[in-house]
Amino acid sequence: MGGTVQEILRGGGCEEGEKIVLPSRHHLVETIEMMQFVPEGAEKDIKREKSIARELRKSGWWKRKCAGGACYYCRVKVPPGELTMDHLVPLIRGGRSVKSNLVAACKECNNKKKYLIPLEWEEYLSGLDREEP
Numbered sequence: 001m002g003g004t005v006q007e008i009l010r011g012g013g014c015e016e017g018e019k020i021v022l023p024s025r026h027h028l029v030e031t032i033e034m035m036q037f038v039p040e041g042a043e044k045d046i047k048r049e050k051s052i053a054r055e056l057r058k059s060g061w062w063k064r065k066c067a068g069g070a071c072y073y074c075r076v077k078v079p080p081g082e083l084t085m086d087h088l089v090p091l092i093r094g095g096r097s098v099k100s101n102l103v104a105a106c107k108e109c110n111n112k113k114k115y116l117i118p119l120e121w122e123e124y125l126s127g128l129d130r131e132e133p
């Protein structure tokens with residue numbers, strides 16, 4: 001474990017202190033930044049993070065997040081009950097169940113994220129007709 005992140009970051013040429021700037025896709029930059037302090041993913045860590053996510057799903061914070069009823073990725077409006085909790089940086093890559101790493105996603109996006117490799121997922125995102133805030 002741990003090789004994946006390096007692979008993704010390889011070719012980015014990001015030296016220490018240097019920021020990757022992609023203004024129109026700032027969420028991806030955040031994702032990449034988060035991936036830079038990824039610890040070794042141990043299975044028990046993932047289990048723990050999953051249970052934290054389950055707890056957060058019951059929280060008022062999450063309910064408010066879903067109340068808007070829009071998918072974080074494609075911005076499609078869906079009923080709050082159909083939004084799923086998605087980790088921006090997947091747990092398998094060392095992502096954590098913290099509020100800054102959790103977004104509400106529609107089922108379609110969530111599924112895509114699961115079966116696409118990171119590069120394909122990025123292509124999917126860039127192909128979406130998204131409006132940046």
Ligand SMILES: [Zn+2]
Pocket residue numbers: 071072073074075076105106107108109110
């Ligand atoms: Zn979506």
